[in-house]
Amino acid sequence: MTPLPLTPPARPRLGDISFLNCAPLRWALADGGAREDFGVLSAPPEALARELTRGTLDVSPVSLVQYLRNTDRLMLLPGPVIGSDGPVLSCHLVTRGASPAELDGATVALSTTSRSTVLLVRMLLEDFVGVRPRYVAHRQDLDAMLAAADAAVLIGDDALRLTVAKRPGLALHDAGQLWRRCTGLPMVFAVWAVRRQYAQERQPQVRAVHEALAAAVDRARLAPLAVAAAAHRESLGSPAGPVPFDVLLRYYRAIDYTFGKRQLEAIREFSRRAAAHGEVPAGLEPEFAPGLAPGETGTPPPPRPPATRQEKENDQAHRTVQIQGRDHVGNARGAGGGACLPASGSRGSGTA
Numbered sequence: 001m002t003p004l005p006l007t008p009p010a011r012p013r014l015g016d017i018s019f020l021n022c023a024p025l026r027w028a029l030a031d032g033g034a035r036e037d038f039g040v041l042s043a044p045p046e047a048l049a050r051e052l053t054r055g056t057l058d059v060s061p062v063s064l065v066q067y068l069r070n071t072d073r074l075m076l077l078p079g080p081v082i083g084s085d086g087p088v089l090s091c092h093l094v095t096r097g098a099s100p101a102e103l104d105g106a107t108v109a110l111s112t113t114s115r116s117t118v119l120l121v122r123m124l125l126e127d128f129v130g131v132r133p134r135y136v137a138h139r140q141d142l143d144a145m146l147a148a149a150d151a152a153v154l155i156g157d158d159a160l161r162l163t164v165a166k167r168p169g170l171a172l173h174d175a176g177q178l179w180r181r182c183t184g185l186p187m188v189f190a191v192w193a194v195r196r197q198y199a200q201e202r203q204p205q206v207r208a209v210h211e212a213l214a215a216a217v218d219r220a221r222l223a224p225l226a227v228a229a230a231a232h233r234e235s236l237g238s239p240a241g242p243v244p245f246d247v248l249l250r251y252y253r254a255i256d257y258t259f260g261k262r263q264l265e266a267i268r269e270f271s272r273r274a275a276a277h278g279e280v281p282a283g284l285e286p287e288f289a290p291g292l293a294p295g296e297t298g299t300p301p302p303p304r305p306p307a308t309r310q311e312k313e314n315d316q317a318h319r320t321v322q323i324q325g326r327d328h329v330g331n332a333r334g335a336g337g338g339a340c341l342p343a344s345g346s347r348g349s350g351t352a
């Protein structure tokens with residue numbers, strides 16, 4: 001008879017993005033009682049990617065670009081993802097009123113907190129609009145970024161707060177919405193990745209993490225009011241001030257944790273474009289942890305609320321784009337190079 005181990009196997013060590021985009025999962029893991037099954041580290045995405053590749057975390061959400069740059073060490077969980085099928089509300093190109101087409105030769109400050117959105121915006125500007133800005137990496141601080149540059153790309157709670165704060169003269173261009181307009185695809189900003197070695201040696205643990213996350217996504221979807229209330233309480237502790245409850249309700253209708261066929265297609269499209277820019281290796285194919293079949297994570301999201309007049313107009317504009325010519329990585333793009341992008345941003349009060 002094999003003796004029982006004296007100590008139980010170490011709990012899987014999970015990363016948790018310390019932004020409001022993961023508040024629904026924090027709430028649901030705690031509410032469902034699964035939180036105690038894991039060791040959890042909450043940190044910004046770039047710190048989580050560092051810890052995961054160093055081996056001090058086992059499974060973590062990481063920026064899509066960080067996954068694509070580390071496929072030799074990481075594998076994918078087939079869900080959840082942090083994505084949006086349209087505006088995401090928390091990943092913006094911010095200008096002083098300029099449209100993307102007016103940024104040729106301009107300086108754009110790129111937040112060092114982001115890996116995916118900063119590359120996404122560069123690809124949108126260069127591949128779809130056809131402008132060539134100059135880029136500077138900058139700590140995420142909007143005022144300092146706009147003092148040093150003509151435009152800034154920022155993500156997370158700082159960007160979400162901008163969609164509610166009235167900042168006269170500023171135009172917000174939602175990165176999720178721009179990508180959707182230009183490609184017709186959802187955007188996947190972050191994925192849950194597992195260390196390759198851990199995925200191979202600890203299949204039952206990886207399965208348990210995946211199941212707990214899928215159950216958390218389901219639990220959060222069924223309780224939008226409790227989720228928004230919990231996120232609002234979290235935001236009360238921030239020096240930047242609370243995010244209103246109704247904004248959070250809207251935010252969690254925009255954020256989509258689903259990992260289905262369209263998200264896989266979106267990852268492939270992003271990866272292909274990023275490779276054409278020399279930012280990730282060419283020819284990558286997403287690889288899932290052994291034993292975990294890709295499929296939809298959780299139940300389908302609830303139907304979207306009826307479109308506003310503005311959204312209907314945007315949609316109409318998207319449908320009437322004439323596809324003409326090819327961009328420099330060989331993709332069809334709209335007439336005039338930037339036809340899938342709006343002529344000007346929404347000034348002062350955000351895109352939502």
Ligand SMILES: C=C(O[C@@H]1C=C(C(=O)O)C=C[C@H]1O)C(=O)O
Pocket residue numbers: 017019021045062063064082088090091113114115116117118155156157159189190
């Ligand atoms: C939607 C978001 O997703 C994120 C965007 C990331 C990026 O741009 O690299 C990384 C992780 C996620 O936090 C957000 O932060 O607002």
